[in-house]
Amino acid sequence: MTLLKPKVLRFESLPSTNTELARLASDGAAEGLAVLADEQTAGRGRLQRAWSSPKGAGLYFSMLLRPVIPVDQWPLITFMAALAVGDALQEAAGVQTDIKWPNDLLSCERKICGILAAAIDTPGGRAVIIGIGINLTPAAFPEATSVLEATGLQPDREAILAALLAALARWYSLLGEGEKILAAWASRSSYASGKLVQVKNGDESWQGTTCGVEPDGALRLRTSSGEVKIVRAGDVSLRSA
Numbered sequence: 001m002t003l004l005k006p007k008v009l010r011f012e013s014l015p016s017t018n019t020e021l022a023r024l025a026s027d028g029a030a031e032g033l034a035v036l037a038d039e040q041t042a043g044r045g046r047l048q049r050a051w052s053s054p055k056g057a058g059l060y061f062s063m064l065l066r067p068v069i070p071v072d073q074w075p076l077i078t079f080m081a082a083l084a085v086g087d088a089l090q091e092a093a094g095v096q097t098d099i100k101w102p103n104d105l106l107s108c109e110r111k112i113c114g115i116l117a118a119a120i121d122t123p124g125g126r127a128v129i130i131g132i133g134i135n136l137t138p139a140a141f142p143e144a145t146s147v148l149e150a151t152g153l154q155p156d157r158e159a160i161l162a163a164l165l166a167a168l169a170r171w172y173s174l175l176g177e178g179e180k181i182l183a184a185w186a187s188r189s190s191y192a193s194g195k196l197v198q199v200k201n202g203d204e205s206w207q208g209t210t211c212g213v214e215p216d217g218a219l220r221l222r223t224s225s226g227e228v229k230i231v232r233a234g235d236v237s238l239r240s241a
C-alpha cells in the first residue's frame, strides 16, 4: 500500500501544469508534488489535442506519481484518477458522473473532466504525471459541460481540490490491488459493457459492443462478426444500432 502525501504549488498562469511538473520531476521532485494553475496558455489534451484553459474556468491540476506496480499495470493509474475525480465531484459539488473509457468524466453524457497521464524518465526513476482538467464554468469548453452547468451553482474550486487530493490518496493506496480499481471503474462506467460504440485512433477505427476491460485496462469490443477486439488507445463515441 502506497501512502500519498500531496503538496500543491500554485501558479496564476502556466503554459501547462503537466510540463511545469515534468520540469520539477526532472529536478528530483518527490511523489505527491502537485501543480495548480488559474489558467494555462498551452494546455494539452489526449491524442495531441489542445486543452482550452481560460482563467478561472477550470481546475487545471497535475500530480507526480512514482508508482511501484509493474509497468504493464500503469494504465490503471488513469483509472484510479478517474475514480478520484468522480468522488471529488460527488463529495464537493454533488455532481454524479459516468466514466467514458478510458478516463473521461461525463455529466449527463457530456464531458466535464479530462485526464492526461504521461510517463517520464527522471533521475529518481520512471514516473507518471497525471494531469486533470475539470470544467468549472462553460467558458472552458462551451460544447462540453461544467460544474456550474451541472449544479446551477458557482463552483468552489478549493473544495473540489481538497476533495480531489483526499480521493487521490485513497485510490492510490489501492493501486497494488488492480482488481479493486477495475471493479470500481466498471461499476461507475456505463461504457464498461453492452454499449455499441466506435473507437477511432488516427486512421484506424473499430465498431462493436463493449464487453469489459482487460486486466491492464484495455477495452474489449465484440464486433459484428463475433470477434473480440482489444483496444488500447482511442476516442470512443456512441453508435446507434
Ligand code: BTN
Pocket (backbone or CB within 6 Å): 015, 016, 017, 018, 019, 040, 042, 043, 044, 045, 046, 047, 049, 051, 059, 060, 061, 062, 104, 113, 114, 115, 116, 131, 132, 133, 134
Ligand atoms: C483530455 O484530452 O481529455 C485530457 C485533458 C487533460 C487536461 C489537463 S489540465 C491540467 C493538465 N495540464 C495539461 O496541459 N493538461 C492536463
